[in-house]
Amino acid sequence: MFDDRSPIYHQIAESIKNDILSGELGADEQVMSTNQYAAYYRINPATAAKGFQQLVDEGVLYKRRGIGMFVSPDARDMLLAQRREHFFADVVEPMVAEARVIGIPLDDVVARIHSLKAEESA
Amino acid sequence: MSSSLTYRRARASFQDLAKGLSVSVLWFVVIVAVIFLVIGMLVQLTTNGGGEASESIWENSAYATRYFPLSMGIVITAAYLPVAIASGVTRRSFGWAGTATVIALAGVMALLEAGGYLIEYGLYRLADEVPTFTTPHLFTEGYQFWIIVPEVWIVVAANVAAGWLIGSAYYKWSWFWPTICLPLLLLPMLAVEAVMSVGWAGAVMENLDIERLPDGVAVLVALGLLALTLAGIQRFVRTIDLRPQKA
Amino acid sequence: MSGIEIQNLTVRYPGDVTAIDDLTLKLEGGKIYGLLGRNGSGKTTLMSLIAAYRRVTEGTILVDGQEPFENEELTQHICLVRDSGDVVVDGDSVKGTLRRARRFRPYWDEEFAQRLLDTFQLPSKRGVAKLSRGQKSALGITVGLASRAPLTMLDEAYLGMDAPSRYAFYDILLEDYIENPRTIILSTHLIEEVGRLFEQVVIIDRGRLVVHDDTDSLRMRGAAVVGPAVAVDDFTTGMTILGEQRLGGTKSVTVYGEIDPDARAVAADWGLELSPVALQDLFVHLTKGDPA
Numbered sequence: 001m002f003d004d005r006s007p008i009y010h011q012i013a014e015s016i017k018n019d020i021l022s023g024e025l026g027a028d029e030q031v032m033s034t035n036q037y038a039a040y041y042r043i044n045p046a047t048a049a050k051g052f053q054q055l056v057d058e059g060v061l062y063k064r065r066g067i068g069m070f071v072s073p074d075a076r077d078m079l080l081a082q083r084r085e086h087f088f089a090d091v092v093e094p095m096v097a098e099a100r101v102i103g104i105p106l107d108d109v110v111a112r113i114h115s116l117k118a119e120e121s122a
Numbered sequence: 123m124s125s126s127l128t129y130r131r132a133r134a135s136f137q138d139l140a141k142g143l144s145v146s147v148l149w150f151v152v153i154v155a156v157i158f159l160v161i162g163m164l165v166q167l168t169t170n171g172g173g174e175a176s177e178s179i180w181e182n183s184a185y186a187t188r189y190f191p192l193s194m195g196i197v198i199t200a201a202y203l204p205v206a207i208a209s210g211v212t213r214r215s216f217g218w219a220g221t222a223t224v225i226a227l228a229g230v231m232a233l234l235e236a237g238g239y240l241i242e243y244g245l246y247r248l249a250d251e252v253p254t255f256t257t258p259h260l261f262t263e264g265y266q267f268w269i270i271v272p273e274v275w276i277v278v279a280a281n282v283a284a285g286w287l288i289g290s291a292y293y294k295w296s297w298f299w300p301t302i303c304l305p306l307l308l309l310p311m312l313a314v315e316a317v318m319s320v321g322w323a324g325a326v327m328e329n330l331d332i333e334r335l336p337d338g339v340a341v342l343v344a345l346g347l348l349a350l351t352l353a354g355i356q357r358f359v360r361t362i363d364l365r366p367q368k369a
Numbered sequence: 370m371s372g373i374e375i376q377n378l379t380v381r382y383p384g385d386v387t388a389i390d391d392l393t394l395k396l397e398g399g400k401i402y403g404l405l406g407r408n409g410s411g412k413t414t415l416m417s418l419i420a421a422y423r424r425v426t427e428g429t430i431l432v433d434g435q436e437p438f439e440n441e442e443l444t445q446h447i448c449l450v451r452d453s454g455d456v457v458v459d460g461d462s463v464k465g466t467l468r469r470a471r472r473f474r475p476y477w478d479e480e481f482a483q484r485l486l487d488t489f490q491l492p493s494k495r496g497v498a499k500l501s502r503g504q505k506s507a508l509g510i511t512v513g514l515a516s517r518a519p520l521t522m523l524d525e526a527y528l529g530m531d532a533p534s535r536y537a538f539y540d541i542l543l544e545d546y547i548e549n550p551r552t553i554i555l556s557t558h559l560i561e562e563v564g565r566l567f568e569q570v571v572i573i574d575r576g577r578l579v580v581h582d583d584t585d586s587l588r589m590r591g592a593a594v595v596g597p598a599v600a601v602d603d604f605t606t607g608m609t610i611l612g613e614q615r616l617g618g619t620k621s622v623t624v625y626g627e628i629d630p631d632a633r634a635v636a637a638d639w640g641l642e643l644s645p646v647a648l649q650d651l652f653v654h655l656t657k658g659d660p661a
Contacts, residue, residue, distance in 0.1 A: 006645070007585040008565065035547045042539060044401055045547055046568040047585060127441050134472045141465075142458060201458050207422055208455035209473035210445040210518070360439065364422040364455070366413070 008043060012051030017060065020075050021083070027073045031061060128215050135211050135219035139202055140226065143194055147227065150190050151234055158183055158238065162245070178253035178264065180235075180242040184321050187231040187274070188281045194227060195285020199293050204364055217356035220286055224352065228279035235274040236267040258324030260337050276344050277318055283351045284311035290355060294362050310351040317344045371433055371446070371520040371552040372398035373419060378428035380414050380576070388414040390576035392428070396554075396569070398520075401546060403567035403584070404556040407656050411576040412556040413451060416522045420449035432520060445475055448518035450509040450526055457497040463508060464493045467515075474516040481545070482515035488537050502529030510538055514545055522554040539563060560649045570648075574656040584648070591646035591654070592628055595621045600639045604632075611654035623654055 002011045019025045034052050038045035052069060055061040060075045072078075099109050162179055198220050206216045239253075243264030246253045253264050261269040288307050291300040300307065315323035318341075319334040327334060334340065373396040380389040389411045396402060406412045417423050418430055421437040421444050430437065437443045450456060457466050463486070471477045486493055489507035491500075500508065510526050527535045543566055546553060557563055564570075570587055572579040580587060591611070594601050598620040608624040615621075623646055628636075636643050646654075 002565070007589055009585060039540075039544050039547060042543060043565045044543075044568045044584070046400065047565070050585075124442070127445075131441055131445065131473070138469055138472060142460070145460075204455050205458050205469065206473075207444075208420075208449065208451075209469060210441075210447060211473060212421075212439045212441045212444055214439055215441060361424075363424060364417065366417075 002041070002043070008047050009050035009054065012037070012041075012043075012048060013054045013058075013060075016051070016055060017079055020060065020071055021079050023076075025071050027071055027076065029071050030067075031069050031071065033068055128212075128218070131211050132215040132218035132222070135202075135206050135216050136222040136226075138206070139198065139219055139223045142202065143197075143223070143227070146194065147230060150186075151230075154183055154186050154234070155238075162242075176246070176251050176254065178239070178242060178255055180238045180253070180264075181255055181257065183235065183238060184274075187235055188278055188321075191227050191231055191278055192281040192285040195224065195282040195287075196289035196292075198223060198286045199290040199359060199362070203290075203293065203359070203362065207364055213360040213362065214356075217359045220359065221352045221356060224279055224282045224286060227282050228275050231278045232271045232273075232275035236270040239264040239270055240267055256325075257321050258328060258334070259320050260318075260341075272341065273318070273320055276341065276348060277315065277320060279348055280311045280314035280344070280351070283348065283355060284308055287351070287355050287358070290359055290362065293365070294358075310347065310354070314344045314347050314351075317347065372396060373520075373552075374429075374431040374434075375415075375419075376429045376431075378415075378418070378425065378430060380411070380418065380423075380426070388576055389418075392573070392576065392578055394571065394578055394581060396552070396571075398433075398552040399550055400552065400568040401542075401566055402552070402554045403560070403563065403570045404554050404573070405558070405560060405570060405652055405656075406556070406573040407558075410573050410656070412573060413524050414576075415573070416449050416524055416554065416556065417451065419520075420444070420447050420522060422449065422451075422455075445473070446518050447520045447522075448474070448513055448516045449522040449524065450513040451524045452505075452509065452528070454505075456509060456512045457505075459498055461497050462493070463491055463495055463497065463500070466497060466508060466512065467493075470512045470516055474518065476517035476519075478515050478517055481517075482511055485511040485515060485541065488541065489534060503531065503534065506530050507534065507538075514542065517549055517551070520552045520554075522556075524556045525558070526555070527557075527559070535559075535562065539566060542566065560652055561647070564648045572652060572655055579655050587651065588645065588648050590627065591623060591625050591651040593621055593623050593644045593646055594636065594641055595619065595644065596639065596641035600641055604636060604639060604641055611651075612657065623650070625651070625655070 002008050016025070016031065025031060031052075032040070034048040035045055037043075037052075038048040041048075052061065056063060056069070059072055059078065061069045062072050063069050096106065096109070099106060158180060165179060203213070203216060206219070207213070242253055246264070259270075260273045284307070287310070288300065288304070291303070291307055312323075316327065317335065318324075319327045319332075324334070335343065373394070375392055375394045378389050378392045379387065381387050392411075392415070404412050404416070414423075418425055419432065419437065421439065424438050425436070432443055432447065435443055437447060456470070461469075467479075467482050467486075470482070471479060485507075489504070489511065491504055491507055491511070497505070497508065506526055506528050507530060510523065513521055513523050513526060527538060530538070539562070542553070555563060555566070564584060567584045569582065570584050571581045582590070594605055596604075596619065598615065598618055601620040601622050605622045605624055609626050611623040611625050613620060613622045628643065633643060
């Protein structure tokens with residue numbers, strides 16, 4: 001489930017975000033408690049709590065005192081917006097940079113994208 | 123530091139020790155009883171005299187009721203100190219538990235001895251004989267359990283305490299120095315034996331022509347020595363570090 | 370909450386062996402700590418002193434602000450299982466061992482103890498002398514966990530246990546810690562298996578403190594820098610280097626310390642690959658050297 005690439009709490013937050021993006025966790029749906037989560041994935045509860053806290057701080061989850069944590073109504077939209085924003089920074093810009101380094105004209109790249117788009121709509 | 127906590131923990135530790143040692147003690151009592159019953163019957167069959175005073179057979183049981191408890195004393199620290207400390211008991215509480223064990227074990231032996239003498243006295247009287255004793259005692263007749271009990275109690279307690287001291291020294295310093303110093307470790311017990319001057323020690327003192335103290339004084343001095351010994355062991359036990367575990 | 374404060378602790382054994390060397394360490398308590406170190410690094414000695422198995426002769430140890438040696442208020446709430454040897458007497462049975470723990474441990478949970486016996490398939494009537502190595506360890510764990518001591522220390526408690534039993538132990542430990550939070554210190558070399566249970570990690574080597582940090586932070590503290598030898602050397606100048614390996618013109622250097630985003634950008638620019646280091650590898654690097 002978790003690897004050594006990044007802090008575990010970060011991976012926990014990411015996996016919950018993925019569940020929200022995929023629709024597995026809907027708006028205002030209750031998420032597992034940190035303790036349930038910790039026991040299930042065999043991790044320290046404090047680590048799990050840190051991951052959940054990060055999501056609360058980001059506004060992805062909200063707490064209801066004495067009941068638990070829930071998915072914010074606008075969490076999915078927010079996450080989608082974030083990913084979209086990151087998409088250009090994380091995917092498109094490095095691609096353009098790489099194309100420049102290895103000498104592929106941007107027009108070729110754009111042409112390729114157009115042809116992919118045509119295939120998709122066909 | 124609450125003394126009621128020490129009391130509670132010491133009592134629990136004593137119960138643990140008593141529970142652990144009770145099986146061996148029970149077996150010992152049964153074996154001693156059977157052995158002397160058999161010896162008694164054999165003697166009865168072979169002598170078959172009557173009408174005159176004859177030697178007590180039960181008097182010989184004194185060796186068993188001294189040295190078996192001494193060996194039990196040896197295991198008090200070696201077997202039970204680590205487990206007590208690992209259970210969160212302090213050495214102080216364990217020291218009290220050990221002291222209680224010494225006193226209780228000697229008490230059991232005293233009752234066993236007194237009971238044996240009483241039964242022997244009864245059996246001899248049935249055969250119209252009176253048991254006589256080959257070594258000095260504070261009592262003169264086998265039925266005087268009110269004297270037999272304290273006599274045996276004090277002497278055996280000194281022997282168990284000696285075992286406890288020896289066992290503790292071996293636990294703390296391993297075998298070399300305690301073996302060299304063994305006579306020293308036996309000194310407190312020998313002192314009590316000498317002051318009491320009963321049984322084998324009484325015979326030795328008699329041979330050495332050393333006058334025995336008046337009974338009351340002897341008992342008081344012996345009790346004092348015993349108390350000092352136990353207090354000393356208690357202090358000593360409080361300095362013992364648990365051994366590192368063998369891998 | 371069973372916080373532990375250790376100041377300048379030194380322990381010398383006869384024969385000029387320094388088991389603990391001027392160690393200073395503060396644990397707040399209420400967490401699961403991993404105490405890591407190689408054989409002979411002083412883990413067992415350290416825990417033995419905290420549990421008042423031995424007297425402190427140089428430096429101080431305070432548990433909840435008090436010295437544990439001969440302090441019954443404290444020691445009844447401290448449980449160290451070094452090896453099952455300390456908690457059993459040779460003639461005892463499994464049942465007798467539990468009876469003793471029930472006698473001495475104020476928070477003993479009999480039901481939980483029975484559940485542990487079932488989980489580890491320990492026959493309660495069997496004499497402790499007849500238990501296998503793994504069963505002895507399981508008995509030690511049973512006593513250690515069911516005592517529910519506010520300060521519980523388990524010293525390589527899993528010796529001789531097979532993988533399924535060890536995982537059962539980790540699961541139960543975690544579950545019980547969640548229900549009954551307390552200070553738990555586990556010493557181990559099996560870091561990969563238990564690393565995720567630790568909130569904090571303490572690494573000692575030759576009696577000295579090497580690292581005390583949140584497990585997650587520690588994991589992020591190490592990195593392997595891989596790339597052309599010259600660039601790697603340039604990049605890692607001034608960093609704490611734990612180890613290096615070379616294969617032709619390529620070099621891999623394990624560094625210890627935070628690498629900030631700027632440095633990461635530089636690395637990317639120079640064509641260097643930065644990859645995280647597993648906790649186990651970090652431990653090996655940090656405690657490498659002549660065996661103690």
